[in-house]
Amino acid sequence: MPAASSEVAAxxxxxxxxxxxxxxxxxxxxxGDIDTAEEAVQDAYASALSTWGTRGIPExxxxxxxxxxxxxxxxxxxxxxxxxxxLPKLLDPEVQSLDDPGRETEDITDDRLRLIFTCxxxxxxxxxxxxxxxxxxxxxxxADVARAFLLPEATMAARITRAxxxxxxxxxxxxxxxxxxxxxxxxxxxxxxxxxxxxxHTAPSGGDLMRRDLAERxxxxxxxxxxxxxxxxxxxxxxxxxxxxDARRGARLxxxxxxxxxxxxxxSKWDRPAIDEGVALLGEVLKLGPPGRFALMAAxxxxxxxxxxxxxxxxxxxxxxxxxxxxxxxxxxxxxxxAIALGFAVGYAEGLxxxxxxxxxxxxxxxxxxxxxxxxxxxxxGRFDEARVAFEEALILSDNDTERSYLRSRxxxxxx
Amino acid sequence: xxxxxxxxxxxxxxxxxxxxxxxxADYQAFMQRRGRSLLGGAALEPAETATSIRRDGSGGFxxxxxxFAESKETLGGYFMIEAADLDEALEIAKEVPAGVGxxxxxxxxxx
Numbered sequence: 001m002p003a004a005s006s007e008v009a010a011x012x013x014x015x016x017x018x019x020x021x022x023x024x025x026x027x028x029x030x031x032g033d034i035d036t037a038e039e040a041v042q043d044a045y046a047s048a049l050s051t052w053g054t055r056g057i058p059e060x061x062x063x064x065x066x067x068x069x070x071x072x073x074x075x076x077x078x079x080x081x082x083x084x085x086x087l088p089k090l091l092d093p094e095v096q097s098l099d100d101p102g103r104e105t106e107d108i109t110d111d112r113l114r115l116i117f118t119c120x121x122x123x124x125x126x127x128x129x130x131x132x133x134x135x136x137x138x139x140x141x142x143a144d145v146a147r148a149f150l151l152p153e154a155t156m157a158a159r160i161t162r163a164x165x166x167x168x169x170x171x172x173x174x175x176x177x178x179x180x181x182x183x184x185x186x187x188x189x190x191x192x193x194x195x196x197x198x199x200x201h202t203a204p205s206g207g208d209l210m211r212r213d214l215a216e217r218x219x220x221x222x223x224x225x226x227x228x229x230x231x232x233x234x235x236x237x238x239x240x241x242x243x244x245x246d247a248r249r250g251a252r253l254x255x256x257x258x259x260x261x262x263x264x265x266x267x268s269k270w271d272r273p274a275i276d277e278g279v280a281l282l283g284e285v286l287k288l289g290p291p292g293r294f295a296l297m298a299a300x301x302x303x304x305x306x307x308x309x310x311x312x313x314x315x316x317x318x319x320x321x322x323x324x325x326x327x328x329x330x331x332x333x334x335x336x337x338x339a340i341a342l343g344f345a346v347g348y349a350e351g352l353x354x355x356x357x358x359x360x361x362x363x364x365x366x367x368x369x370x371x372x373x374x375x376x377x378x379x380x381x382g383r384f385d386e387a388r389v390a391f392e393e394a395l396i397l398s399d400n401d402t403e404r405s406y407l408r409s410r411x412x413x414x415x416x
Numbered sequence: 417x418x419x420x421x422x423x424x425x426x427x428x429x430x431x432x433x434x435x436x437x438x439x440x441a442d443y444q445a446f447m448q449r450r451g452r453s454l455l456g457g458a459a460l461e462p463a464e465t466a467t468s469i470r471r472d473g474s475g476g477f478x479x480x481x482x483x484f485a486e487s488k489e490t491l492g493g494y495f496m497i498e499a500a501d502l503d504e505a506l507e508i509a510k511e512v513p514a515g516v517g518x519x520x521x522x523x524x525x526x527x
Contacts, residue, residue: 123502170522171418173501181503 008052011061012045019062020139021224025111026066028174031073034136034164040076044069112137113228114174116221120189121172128163129192135160137224138217148214150205186229190238190294193221197242205399209253219246233288236281237295243278244301247271259406263310275305293329296321315345332363340373352377368397372407379414388414417498419455419523420505424514426492428463442513450497450508457495489516496523 003011024041031037044065058064119132127149134140134148146156166172177185197218200211219242226239251265260266279302285295300321307313322338336358343351355374364370375390391411398404447454463483470478483490495512499505502522509520 121502123506169524170420170520171501171505173503175501175503177503 003052003057005053008049008057011052011057012048015048015061015065016045016139019065021112021115021137022062023065023069024136024139025115027069027073028115029111030070032077033168036073036076037069038136040073041065041069043072110176112224113176116189116225116228117176117185118167118172118174120185120192121167122185122188123170123172124163124166125159126192128159129188130195131156131160132163133192133221134196134217137221140217144213148199148211186232186234189225190234193218193225194238194241194294196221197245201245202403203400207401209259209400209402210249215246215249218242231288233285234292234294236285236288237292237298240278240281240285241294241298241301243274243281244298244305247274247278247305253402257402258409259402261406262304267309270305275302278302279306291324293325296325296328300325313344315341319345332358332361333367333369335361336364336367336370336373343377348377348380352381366397368394368403371397375407375410379410384414417500418505418525420497420499420502420509421521421523422457422495422497422505422509422512423491423519423521424493424495424512425489425517425519426515428488428490440513446511446513450511453497453499453508455496455498457493459493460491462492463490 020041023044024037027040028034028037031040047068048061048065052058116133116137119136120129124132131145131149134145135142140148142157142160143153145160146153149156151159176182195218196214200214200216200218202209203211203214222235222239222242225235229235247270248262248265250271251267251269252260254260278298282295282298282302285291285298291299300318303314303318303321319338319341322334322341325334326338336355339351339354339358341351342354352374355370355377358364358370371390371393375387375394378384378387378390388411391407391414395404395407395411398407447457466481466483468480468482468484470480472478492514497505497508499508502520505520505522509518512518
């Protein structure tokens with residue numbers, strides 16, 4: 001049955017968002033290399049626009065796109081092989097059975113895992129890992145990936161090309177690593193996904209507090225990994241963390257799009273179903289063994305999410321969780337957050353002393369949240385002159401317009 | 417199977433101390449264990465014995481004493497290995513008992 005063009009466009013857009021990774025992952029193995037696979041998948045989406053208009057939208061768009069993309073990849077191979085007068089050695093025997101995509105659902109699940117492990121291979125530069133993941137698993141265009149990281153498109157294109165070239169030249173395998181290596185490799189993958197999410201949660205710069213698209217991509221990736229590796233406690237911990245953090249999204253800005261700190265947020269705007277799901281996942285993680293860093297951060301988020309109000313918050317519990325986190329993941333940012341928790345659990349002066357000690361940490365030298373946290377504690381302690389200086393310092397370091405506007409209003413209050 | 421060159425980097429001082437020594441027991445054990453993947457290899461004389469040749473850009477050469485790139489860690493030897501993919505190559509390379517570490521480079525295949 002023919003379909004209206006608006007309907008087709010919407011279906012293709014939806015299939016792009018939901019199925020891109022699935023289709024690409026299923027095509028890479030047939031195509032033999034990522035570039036060919038990408039081209040074949042792009043062609044498949046393009047032909048969906050015309051074919052679905054005349055023949056109707058298929059019941060399973062992902063399967064249709066996969067079959068089409070794989071056929072296209074085989075065609076491209078044949079043409080290349082003829083041109084080179086060589087046999088297409090890379091082809092999988094299963095190319096013969098392209099018309100039956102339902103048969104290999106298992107395989108395709110594995111394909112997506114293979115693709116994410118390839119993108120996040122430690123032999124690739126960390127920023128290339130993030131770029132490839134966004135490009136290949138989220139289907140973002142190179143221009144979008146460049147925009148996400150505030151880089152010129154040409155720079156990002158060169159970076160992605162270099163990474164793909166290395167995958168080919170060095171034979172980075174398209175494979176889920178074997179058990180002995182899996183643990184550390186999963187950790188690398190999770191770091192990439194977490195970075196995508198946090199970069200979206202609070203944009204490092206720009207007019208908006210969030211890069212909602214990136215936060216959503218990170219959220220989707222975390223969920224995808226959880227579907228693919230359901231029994232992994234770090235994967236489950238990351239999904240819980242993302243859900244429990246994301247649940248507060250609707251309350252982070254007021255009606256004038258000004259920043260609202262958690263202390264003053266309208267907790268009725270928090271997403272209860274997301275909190276419930278996050279807490280349930282956290283429960284699962286704790287059954288699987290000692291919690292890793294993502295589960296501990298999720299547990300901290302859960303304490304906030306389940307507190308009735310700011311004054312009800314169990315800061316002793318949060319401080320205890322930070323102490324545990326410090327044992328496994330003692331980064332400068334974790335130390336900073338622990339110092340803040342200490343301020344609320346024990347006293348502002350004690351928290352401030354810890355923050356002051358972090359002033360010597362070179363990796364926090366340009367981190368606006370350190371002076372912002374100092375300014376807040378100094379204000380609470382009535383040391384307004386010093387607080388003003390600290391707010392000014394935070395303003396110099398912050399590049400996010402929403403955060404700058406908030407810092408400026410705090411500074412103005414102190415001027416009165 | 418693909419070929420990789422595993423470049424072994426050493427501290428200059430350590431290299432000098434080890435000069436004159438034959439293949440150490442650690443290397444012998446490694447070569448025995450990974451013999452099937454090793455296509456070749458050699459230990460090199462210290463970097464101070466190196467001579468570098470640079471094209472001067474106008475058809476001539478400049479010949480200088482010393483390694484091509486000056487650094488604290490110098491190339492001390494190499495293995496040519498064969499592996500199914502980079503993961504296997506890295507696994508083998510991790511077993512090389514090199515003082516500082518190694519660099520793994522795929523050997524270019526004509527396409």
